[in-house]
Amino acid sequence: MKRLAFVLFAAVAAVAACLVACSGSSAPSPPPGSAPPGANGAAPTYFGEIEPILHERCTRCHQPNNLAPFSLVTADDVIPKAKWIAAAVADGQMPPMPATAEDGCPPIDDPRVMPQAERDLVKRWVDTGAALGDPKPVREPPSPYGVLGAPTHTFENPFTYDAPSSGDDDYRCFVIEHGLPAPLGVSAVGVQPGNARMVHHATVYVVPPEGAGALRKLDADDPRPGYSCFGGVGVSQAVAAGFWVPGMTAVAPPRPGLGGWLVPNWPMVVQIHYNFANGRGSDRSSIIAWQSPQIVSEIPGSLILGDWTITLPPGEKRIVRDVMGDIVSNAQAANLGQVKEGLIYAAWAHQHLLGKSFRMDLVHVDGSSQCLLHIPKWNFHWQGIYRFKDPIEAKVGERVKVTCEWDNSVEGQPFVDGKRQPPRLVTYGEGTADEMCIGTLAVMNR
Ligand code: HEC
Incomplete structure (x- = not known):
């Protein structure tokens, strides 16, 4: 399930194409x-x-x-x-x-x-x-919203979410029926957070008709607004379509015709990861979309490369891990940790609070390498996809390397309610207090 969730998350970056960095x-x-x-x-x-x-x-x-x-x-x-x-x-x-x-x-x-x-x-x-x-x-x-301007469509969440009185994190999914009478080609799909102090990140999925019944049942069976969800949205057919992380406001593809589709009878679901370190309140986040000015003829490919085996011993000052993935011949061959050949036009990095630095490199066949993205001082509050001025060619046989560094020493700890937390064993996980190391690349045809 987790694996699947991340394959889908990869598609997010592909469809989202390009975030604040592009505007x-x-x-x-x-x-x-x-x-x-x-x-x-x-x-x-x-x-x-x-x-x-x-x-x-x-x-x-x-x-x-x-x-x-x-x-x-x-x-x-x-x-x-x-x-x-x-x-x-x-x-x-x-x-x-x-x-x-x-x-x-x-x-x-x-x-x-x-x-x-x-x-x-x-x-x-x-x-x-x-x-x-x-x-x-x-x-x-x-x-x-940068070059995209105001979104052309807003799909309101019918529900307001009230934070529970206990717990640090909550994962909640909200089904939103877009009601479109005909397919809509979109340059980008995003989330307009209602209460950004509580929204850690949000991912939009579209669900094909064969999964729609199961989706609506999940929603109906949970007595509170929306339904509880973790990792994915609980429906295997869901396809990621857009997302929001702190520091990211808009999404723009680098050329017209690159994007995705919203289709009648494919309901949307927004999965919101709430974190209450900055307080508890209410949130009503909507899905937003930008209609493509041109017919959508290409859905970008993506790489999602991560380390799911993170273990950070308490007290350790500098922990560095790296993972490698392959460039493969086409989108069909692309799988977890692989990416199709073409032009890499954007990169996205994700770590949590103990992250210190992040780097992604393209490793050529002769062993030499080229930097794709380097964040020398990781800042959890400023994430987003970075679009390159000039796309970078990626060919079969080349590899991508993601390197993450963390600090789990006494001085490296986050503050909660004004108090520095004591170091503890931290492992891979989606909670804000767990850690992640994920690099994503968006790729278009040459
Ligand atoms: C991408 C959004 C964004 C952009 C662009 C941006 N800021 Fe900010 N700025 C913020 C936010 C959010 C804060 C609140 C503090 C924080 O979260 O870092 C802030 C805080 C500040 C502060 C207070 C810093 C402090 O000491 O607390 C100053 C001064 C400031 N910005 C000036 C600027 C100037 C000048 C520019 C342009 C040259 C700029 N900002 C561009 C989002 C932005």
């Missing part, structure tokens, strides 16, 4: 030969140089009613926080972008990748007195 446009660049704005001469101003940078790099999250705790949309929002902003930008804390493009790792296509010149400019602006410059009308912030 957004690239920063406006100065004409060749010209000095960067504010680089010399006049001090930079908010309306001159800083506002465009903040709207490119920050306001997708820092806008009202969104992921970040405060807005940076207007001058009135920004000026009182100027020093704070400069500090967060200078030390690399903001924008949150855990993956590095150093050491030969592929450049990532995401507005959260902030060039050093822009960081320097923000610092210079604050150091020279954070001048306003000539006022301009307030700008609209970019869509929090």
Whole structure:
């Protein structure tokens, strides 16, 4: 069952295609030969140089009613926080972008990748007195969903979930009947979390008619809203279609025509992993979808490579494990730990709270290797799929290696209710206090 769950989870990444990392446009660049704005001469101003940078790099999250705790949309929002902003930008804390493009790792296509010149400019602006410059009308912030824009479809969860009074984690599945009269080709499917403080991650599955009866029975047999589920959704025919993890807002395929289908009489089910470390409350998360602008002609392939045998002894400072998978000839041959040949265009990493670093490499036939994804400082709160600027060719005979590092020492422990937890034996598992090591790649045809 677990194995199956992860095969399905692999398909998620494939259909989801590309998450927050894919959204957004690239920063406006100065004409060749010209000095960067504010680089010399006049001090930079908010309306001159800083506002465009903040709207490119920050306001997708820092806008009202969104992921970040405060807005940076207007001058009135920004000026009182100027020093704070400069500090967060200078030390690399903001924008949150855990993956590095150093050491030969592929450049990532995401507005959260902030060039050093822009960081320097923000610092210079604050150091020279954070001048306003000539006022301009307030700008609209970019869509929090990135290039996809607002979802074209929202499928409301009919139920509100109330957290139980005890237990650290809960897995709950909600059946959502989309009621579509005809097949809908989608670029992406996602989840709009109702209460992101409680939603650890959420996965959307579609269930073909032969599994729909069993699905509805599971729902009907559980007296509370939805039904209890762990690992998968309890119906073997379910096919993963999209997901949400913290730090991930939207999903965009790298080329039109890549995506999946929502089909009449295939109900959807969203499996939500709740974790109550940040408090208990109510949640009503919906399924969202983006209709494909073009007919969907290709469903991407995926690799899901993980270590299901993790054992982390208490007190140990540095534990490193790696697993290998093969590139195979086609999607039919692809199985757990394998991926079809083609163009790798996105990568996703998953560990839990004790994770320290994560790396995925493509190992060529001659034994040399090439970095696919490197997260030197794992941060559980900032996950997501990273889309590459240029897809990477993967051929039969090559292998993929996933390397995870953990810290299970006294200092490596998470805080719960403000108290650092004592180290304990940690093994593989889906609870937030267990550990995982999973690398996923999304692959399209050449
Ligand atoms: C992907 C979403 C996202 C982007 C993009 C982003 N932020 Fe944030 N920011 C957050 C969240 C969420 C927090 C709350 C603290 C946390 O979770 O790390 C935060 C916190 C902050 C803080 C407070 C840091 C502290 O010391 O607690 C500052 C300052 C900040 N952001 C500035 C910026 C600036 C400036 C940019 C752009 C250059 C930016 N952020 C881009 C999501 C984002």
